[in-house]
Amino acid sequence: MALCVAALAGGGTPARAADPQPYVTVIRPTGNADLDTAVHASSDLLGLQKTHTVSPFALVGRIHNDYARIRSALESFGYYAPTIVIQAAIASKNGATNPQDGHDPDLPEWMQAIPASQKMEITVSITKGPQFRIGSISIVPAKGKPPVKLDAHETESLGIRTGDPAIAANILKAGSQLQTTLAEEGYALADVSTPQAWLRPQTRTIDVAFTVTRGPVVNLGAFSFGGLRRTHPAYVVRRLTIAPGELYQPSRIEAARQGLSSMGVFSDVQVHHDQQLASDGTLPLDFSFAESKRHSVGVEGGYSTDLGGRAGVSWTHRNLFGNAERLRLTALATGLGGSAEQGLGYDLYADLMKPDFGSRNQNLSARIEGIRQLLYSYRQTAILARAGIVRRISSHWNVAFGGEVEQERIDQMSQTHNYFIVSLPLSATYDGTGVDNPITPATHGVRVSMNVTPSASLEDRTSFFMIMQATVSTYFDLANLGLARKGRSVLAVRGTIGNVEGASTYAIPPDQRLYAGGSATVRGYRYQGVGPQFANSRYAIGGTSMDAGSFEYRQRILQKFGAVGFIDAGQVSDGSTPFKGTLRAGAGAGARYYTPIGPVRLDIAVPLNRPRRGDKWELYVGLGETF
Numbered sequence: 001m002a003l004c005v006a007a008l009a010g011g012g013t014p015a016r017a018a019d020p021q022p023y024v025t026v027i028r029p030t031g032n033a034d035l036d037t038a039v040h041a042s043s044d045l046l047g048l049q050k051t052h053t054v055s056p057f058a059l060v061g062r063i064h065n066d067y068a069r070i071r072s073a074l075e076s077f078g079y080y081a082p083t084i085v086i087q088a089a090i091a092s093k094n095g096a097t098n099p100q101d102g103h104d105p106d107l108p109e110w111m112q113a114i115p116a117s118q119k120m121e122i123t124v125s126i127t128k129g130p131q132f133r134i135g136s137i138s139i140v141p142a143k144g145k146p147p148v149k150l151d152a153h154e155t156e157s158l159g160i161r162t163g164d165p166a167i168a169a170n171i172l173k174a175g176s177q178l179q180t181t182l183a184e185e186g187y188a189l190a191d192v193s194t195p196q197a198w199l200r201p202q203t204r205t206i207d208v209a210f211t212v213t214r215g216p217v218v219n220l221g222a223f224s225f226g227g228l229r230r231t232h233p234a235y236v237v238r239r240l241t242i243a244p245g246e247l248y249q250p251s252r253i254e255a256a257r258q259g260l261s262s263m264g265v266f267s268d269v270q271v272h273h274d275q276q277l278a279s280d281g282t283l284p285l286d287f288s289f290a291e292s293k294r295h296s297v298g299v300e301g302g303y304s305t306d307l308g309g310r311a312g313v314s315w316t317h318r319n320l321f322g323n324a325e326r327l328r329l330t331a332l333a334t335g336l337g338g339s340a341e342q343g344l345g346y347d348l349y350a351d352l353m354k355p356d357f358g359s360r361n362q363n364l365s366a367r368i369e370g371i372r373q374l375l376y377s378y379r380q381t382a383i384l385a386r387a388g389i390v391r392r393i394s395s396h397w398n399v400a401f402g403g404e405v406e407q408e409r410i411d412q413m414s415q416t417h418n419y420f421i422v423s424l425p426l427s428a429t430y431d432g433t434g435v436d437n438p439i440t441p442a443t444h445g446v447r448v449s450m451n452v453t454p455s456a457s458l459e460d461r462t463s464f465f466m467i468m469q470a471t472v473s474t475y476f477d478l479a480n481l482g483l484a485r486k487g488r489s490v491l492a493v494r495g496t497i498g499n500v501e502g503a504s505t506y507a508i509p510p511d512q513r514l515y516a517g518g519s520a521t522v523r524g525y526r527y528q529g530v531g532p533q534f535a536n537s538r539y540a541i542g543g544t545s546m547d548a549g550s551f552e553y554r555q556r557i558l559q560k561f562g563a564v565g566f567i568d569a570g571q572v573s574d575g576s577t578p579f580k581g582t583l584r585a586g587a588g589a590g591a592r593y594y595t596p597i598g599p600v601r602l603d604i605a606v607p608l609n610r611p612r613r614g615d616k617w618e619l620y621v622g623l624g625e626t627f
Contacts, residue, residue: 020053021111023120024091030126035077042073045122056111063088063102063122074128078166080199083127090114091121132166135205139212148212157181166206171195175210182214188248188283189215189275218248221282227289231265232322238356239263248283263355264326265319267292294318300332303621306518306526308338326353335374339615340527343374361392377528377540378510382408388425400427410510413534419509423455433475439598439624441554442475443487455512463507469498473627492552494627496521497578500544505574513542514572519620521548522570523605524586526615531572531581538613547571547578550627562592562599584609598624
């Protein structure tokens with residue numbers, strides 16, 4: 001974009017011509033890649049040569065127009081004294097011949113005489129000349145307004161200084177940056193007009209003037225809400241991070257708008273204000289909402305050779321009571337053909353989530369669930385209820401606490417036991433990857449998850465125990481070493497450690513013990529396939545200590561594909577500390593297909609030291625990376 005400036009300086013029979021006239025354009029480089037890009041974009045000769053061929057006379061007009069278009073591109077980079085040469089010539093295998101200057105008054109007749117069989121070559125050569133610099137920068141008041149004096153912060157926000165290259169984009173951006181700064185200081189009605197510029201050929205500078213109206217410092221006035229049909233206005237007010245009477249700041253208003261959008265009940269949130277103040281000198285805000293559909297139906301599915309297929313449907317009701325509550329009902333069939341499963345099972349649950357429970361950034365969740373699992377390790381039929389609070393304590397940390405009760409029946413090795421379990425799970429998570437969506441692959445940073453669950457089994461072998469488990473994963477982009485492009489080659493490492501205190505293995509209900517094997521710990525082994533097993537069987541006993549680690553190399557291929565190589569290892573024992581037992585390792589590779597909602601994952605893994613009766617390989621299919 002160029003600035004508007006005002007200079008302050010003292011025979012035989014002729015062959016039948018082609019119509020349209022084919023041609024090719026050659027623009028010689030200037031030595032500045034960004035400038036070359038701008039010149040190419042400005043040239044109609046280049047941009048229209050394939051799609052809009054014209055007659056010889058119209059082509060002459062296109063050549064004449066390109067002088068001004070290319071000059072504007074050069075001026076936008078501060079080159080106000082360039083030399084532009086455009087020549088037209090007959091193209092041949094030996095190079096262009098008989099070049100004609102684009103300003104030659106005889107060019108139309110010469111071009112008309114070119115035989116129809118001939119193609120034309122048009123060459124653009126540019127001598128940039130000196131780059132002009134910014135001269136004086138002045139702030140002038142609007143007509144009839146008081147003078148405006150900028151402080152140091154406001155002056156710095158312009159982003160330009162005397163002596164800088166006179167690049168038009170930077171000068172134009174300076175005005176918008178100043179207006180943003182003034183608005184953030186509370187000058188809601190501030191106005192910075194398009195700058196005026198004066199060319200000084202003698203000094204090769206451009207003087208710039210900004211017309212500025214500052215106006216008064218403004219506070220926010222009353223808020224109005226439009227479009228709310230089922231959502232309670234009082235809840236919207238509680239969710240807002242701004243309030244009437246506070247200083248007007250566009251960044252905080254936008255953050256408040258985004259906060260309302262993230263509630264999950266609105267398809268669109270807009271905020272507007274008039275350019276006139278209210279009678280009390282404040283600036284009212286008008287919020288307008290478009291509410292999302294309240295109901296949706298989704299499908300869920302996945303497959304691994306150990307756990308088999310998992311498929312079902314869910315129904316979601318949003319904004320249940322008008323305060324962004326969400327109810328989700330889910331029904332899943334499980335164990336469809338898995339090597340660690342003995343038959344079909346189910347997972348039925350109802351989830352209720354109430355946001356901002358008690359205070360902002362604190363959500364209440366409750367679940368009632370019915371489970372039937374026919375694993376080789378045990379058969380479980382259970383009903384459980386849990387409720388808990390998840391609180392966000394910083395941009396990276398979340399904590400959760402609550403309570404859970406479970407009534408279950410466990411069949412294991414021809415013995416049946418009933419358990420009534422009460423637990424108080426506590427957890428803390430840290431996410432420094434900068435990825436908001438857990439399905440989106442992380443390329444840097446660290447994730448930490450820590451859980452402590454005091455529990456009591458109050459029926460059939462009463463016992464008290466505490467389950468402790470922690471998982472850490474980290475990601476390293478090889479672009480940091482200059483070995484790949486950003487986000488294309490990533491190393492991922494995961495480590496998990498767990499321990500159960502207070503009771504021995506057989507005093508703990510089988511579903512509360514620690515296991516390893518499967519995509520969450522050690523691939524290449526079936527689910528719960530790592531650790532102690534009952535003699536002469538493939539039934540896992542479980543343990544009271546567990547550790548596992550994974551290493552992955554993730555490589556993006558082209559735009560939508562990727563490949564993964566990995567190795568996992570882990571062990572389970574009935575001891576009181578981890579890092580004991582028989583260490584099992586697995587290795588494998590996988591493919592990725594990247595979709596807008598996340599990568600589709602397919603991994604194949606084999607055990608490196610397969611136990612007796614262990615599977616020879618495992619296949620895992622899912623959405624998102626393994627960790």
